[in-house]
Amino acid sequence: MNRVLSLALLVAMLAMPLATSALAQAHKPPPETMDIGDEPGRVSTPETIIEDGPYARQMVFFRSSDPPNTVVIHTSERFLYVVMGNNRALRYGIGVGREGFQWAGLQKVTRKAEWPDWTPPPEMIQRQPYLPRFMAGGPGNPMGARALYLGSTVYRIHGTNQPETIGQAISSGCFRLANGDVIDLFERVPVGAKVVIRHGPQV
Amino acid sequence: MMWRRTLAALSLALFGFTGSAAAQTGTLEQVRQRGSLQCGVSTGLYGFSFQQDGKWAGFDVDFCRAVAAAVLGNPDRVTFVPLTAAERFDALKAGRIDVLSRNSTWTLQREAEFGLLFAAVLFHDGQGFMVRRNSGLTSALELGGKAVCVQAGTTSQGAARDFFAANAMTVEIKVYPDSASTLAGFAKGECIAVTTDNSGLFAERLKLDRPAEAIILPDIISKEPLGPVTRGDDLRWHNIVKWVAFALIDAEELGVSAQSLPQALQSNKPDVRRLLGLEGGLGRMLGLEDAWARRAIEAVGNFAELYERNVGTGSRLGIPRGLNQLWSAGGILYAPPVR
Numbered sequence: 001m002n003r004v005l006s007l008a009l010l011v012a013m014l015a016m017p018l019a020t021s022a023l024a025q026a027h028k029p030p031p032e033t034m035d036i037g038d039e040p041g042r043v044s045t046p047e048t049i050i051e052d053g054p055y056a057r058q059m060v061f062f063r064s065s066d067p068p069n070t071v072v073i074h075t076s077e078r079f080l081y082v083v084m085g086n087n088r089a090l091r092y093g094i095g096v097g098r099e100g101f102q103w104a105g106l107q108k109v110t111r112k113a114e115w116p117d118w119t120p121p122p123e124m125i126q127r128q129p130y131l132p133r134f135m136a137g138g139p140g141n142p143m144g145a146r147a148l149y150l151g152s153t154v155y156r157i158h159g160t161n162q163p164e165t166i167g168q169a170i171s172s173g174c175f176r177l178a179n180g181d182v183i184d185l186f187e188r189v190p191v192g193a194k195v196v197i198r199h200g201p202q203v
Numbered sequence: 204m205m206w207r208r209t210l211a212a213l214s215l216a217l218f219g220f221t222g223s224a225a226a227q228t229g230t231l232e233q234v235r236q237r238g239s240l241q242c243g244v245s246t247g248l249y250g251f252s253f254q255q256d257g258k259w260a261g262f263d264v265d266f267c268r269a270v271a272a273a274v275l276g277n278p279d280r281v282t283f284v285p286l287t288a289a290e291r292f293d294a295l296k297a298g299r300i301d302v303l304s305r306n307s308t309w310t311l312q313r314e315a316e317f318g319l320l321f322a323a324v325l326f327h328d329g330q331g332f333m334v335r336r337n338s339g340l341t342s343a344l345e346l347g348g349k350a351v352c353v354q355a356g357t358t359s360q361g362a363a364r365d366f367f368a369a370n371a372m373t374v375e376i377k378v379y380p381d382s383a384s385t386l387a388g389f390a391k392g393e394c395i396a397v398t399t400d401n402s403g404l405f406a407e408r409l410k411l412d413r414p415a416e417a418i419i420l421p422d423i424i425s426k427e428p429l430g431p432v433t434r435g436d437d438l439r440w441h442n443i444v445k446w447v448a449f450a451l452i453d454a455e456e457l458g459v460s461a462q463s464l465p466q467a468l469q470s471n472k473p474d475v476r477r478l479l480g481l482e483g484g485l486g487r488m489l490g491l492e493d494a495w496a497r498r499a500i501e502a503v504g505n506f507a508e509l510y511e512r513n514v515g516t517g518s519r520l521g522i523p524r525g526l527n528q529l530w531s532a533g534g535i536l537y538a539p540p541v542r
Contacts, residue, residue: 051336052415054516054523059341059421061525062533074532077524078516081533088342088421089533091523167516198532201458203467203475 038128038142039162040118040135047145048163049180055093055167057181062089069193071109071157073175075102076200078167080157080175082188090188092181093166094157097173104199107151109191113137116147121154124172145179146186150195157195158182230301230433230440231274231490239280242267243300246285249406250514250522251306259283262513263304266325266431266448269499269509270302273447273491278502292317295434302444303432306402318435323448325430325506326514327526327535329423330362331401333408336418338395343422347372352394354378354385358425359399366424386410396420400427405520423526443489450496452538453478454505456529461504464497478541485541496541506536 050056055078062081064072070083075096081089096102115137125131135141144159157175159182160166166178177185234240244252244263252261268278284300295303296317306328307313309321332351334340343366353360355378367374377394379385386407389397397407401423408414431448433441454460457475459467467475477483480493487493503509514522528534 054521056415058418058523060523061421061423062528063535064533072533201456203458203463203470203472 038131040132040142041140042161043140047180047183048178049184050093050163050166050178053093057090057092057184059084059088060091061087062091063087064089066194066196069189071189071193071195073157073195073197075104075198078169080177080185082185092177092185095160095165095167095171095176096169097171098169101171101173102169102199103155103173104197107153107195107197109148109189109193109195110151111149112186112189112191113147113149114186115141115145116143116156116158117141118143127172144176144182146182148186148189148195150197157185230437231443234274234301238275239282240267240271240274240302241284241300242270242281243284243286243291243294243303243305245305246287248306249409250518250520251402252283252285252304260513262326262509263306263431265503265509265513266451267302267304269451269503270431270444270447272498272502273450273495274443276492276494276498278498292319292432295319295432298434301433301440306429307432309428309430313432314435319432320435320441321428322431322433322441322445323538324428325448326402326428327423328400328402328427328429329526330359330398330425330427331404331423332396332398332420333389333404333417334396334420336416340395340420343396343420343424344370344372346374346396348374349396350375350377350394352377352379352385352388352397354382354399355380357399362425363398382407400425401525402514402520402522405514405522409519421525439490443491446489446541447496447499449538450478450499450541451503451506451509452529452536453541454496454500455507456531456538459500459505460508461500462508464501468497474540474542483542 062083064083066072066083068083068085072081072083078094078096080092080094083089117137118135118141120131137143140161142161144161147156147158149156155173157177159179160176163178244259247253250261252259252263264283267281271281272278284294286294286305291303291305291307292313294300309324313319314321332343351363351374353363353376360376360378363376377388379388385397388394390411401419404419408417411417431444433444457478459475459478468479470476477485479497480486480495484493486495489495510524510527511517514520515524524534526535528536530537
């Protein structure tokens with residue numbers, strides 16, 4: 001019963017029009033954004049962990065007054081921080097929304113799922129008609145190994161079958177981590193955790 | 204004794220002369236007349252100041268390019284003067300350079316005894332620890348009962364001893380004669396951690412066979428604030444160098460970057476307009492054009508761009524912003540407002 005209800009809720013959520021009007025505006029992508037479409041069906045190593053370079057998961061100095069387990073996302077930096085207290089945070093490299101698909105706000109983790117199914121919202125289908133209407137969870141699914149659902153938005157923190165896109169701005173507003181890293185994040189962050197999404201200041 | 208006194212008198216006369224000449228024509232006028240900035244840098248430190256394809260590059264190098272852009276309107280009008288640690292302050296005092304931009308730590312002695320002024324902190328460095336990733340260590344406080352490698356004769360040796368004593372930890376400190384043997388000791392597993400200044404650790408890590416197998420802990424146990432230095436007798440010039448540094452930091456906070464500059468010039472926000480010289484006439488107060496900060500940002504970007512390109516995500520060093528993040532985003536970087 002509960003499961004049916006949450007499924008219905010989820011469908012309703014996905015059908016909701018995307019929040020910002022900015023999404024409708026045509027934006028010329030800046031040079032740093034790559035034009036890579038989602039590649040449903042493409043199977044990457046399922047539990048890739050980024051081990052080297054700036055986007056490797058690492059503990060960093062991070063001053064914060066938020067309680068431990070708070071997730072702070074710096075969109076313009078392409079980093080996600082899990083506050084650990086004592087002036088430190090665990091930092092993960094992420095892929096973020098492409099220009100015009102970035103957003104900021106305060107949310108909560110409302111649900112977590114392993115190998116989530118993917119039902120692209122109608123707006124996304126309209127922009128990318130070649131996308132499947134539904135895709136069952138699994139290694140070839142662009143949602144990757146885990147998903148953390150953000151409030152009642154259509155956005156999630158999820159894995160990816162394209163780990164090479166970490167550090168880039170190409171998504172439709174979701175935050176993607178390499179599968180091995182999103183599994184690690186999934187274990188640390190409970191349902192109900194606060195999620196702060198920060199966008200760089202606008203001139 | 205006698206000889207010494209004569210020398211002192213002689214140097215006094217000499218410095219007195221150049222001193223009065225400098226009073227008539229300050230550093231700003233000298234730089235303008237010369238048409239180029241004399242910038243003291245290191246003899247080669249990857250990420251900070253080093254030569255790449257015959258051209259100087261790095262964080263400290265780009266700061267001088269920003270000053271040249273603000274003062275002369277052209278970031279390429281810089282003559283880089285490589286200096287060793289021993290000669291850097293004398294070169295500045297003697298007027299061989301206009302600004303020292305060479306990973307130098309701001310201390311009381313260097314200002315009070317040498318008659319110099321640090322303009323700003325552009326990089327908060329400090330002593331840290333590198334460990335193997337598979338050690339599972341996440342904090343320097345977990346090093347108790349282990350061995351740590353350190354280079355002999357450095358301040359790192361004493362600071363490490365003090366840190367472990369202050370935290371009631373028994374740690375074996377293994378001392379090596381130079382940085383290469385210290386790293387080799389770590390690579391061979393003679394110690395679980397190696398300690399020196401954080402920026403140095405990130406550079407040393409690249410020399411390992413598999414850099415990805417080592418991580419740098421987030422703990423910083425000493426203060427090494429690095430920044431550009433000017434002579435103490437020319438406050439007008441000092442202010443220019445200082446406010447170029449502040450402008451780059453303020454630009455990041457306001458969202459003004461080399462990339463966003465065209466939009467920023469259309470901004471209605473007073474803070475942005477003052478920074479870019481569209482109102483307020485602040486550049487003239489410094490003795491510069493009103494577009495001073497705009498030119499600097501055009502040349503090297505804002506602080507985030509300057510940092511990431513040279514020592515952050517855009518470089519092989521990949522040093523996390525950490526302390527060097529803005530005060531409003533988890534770090535301690537804070538600049539007074541341009542107004």
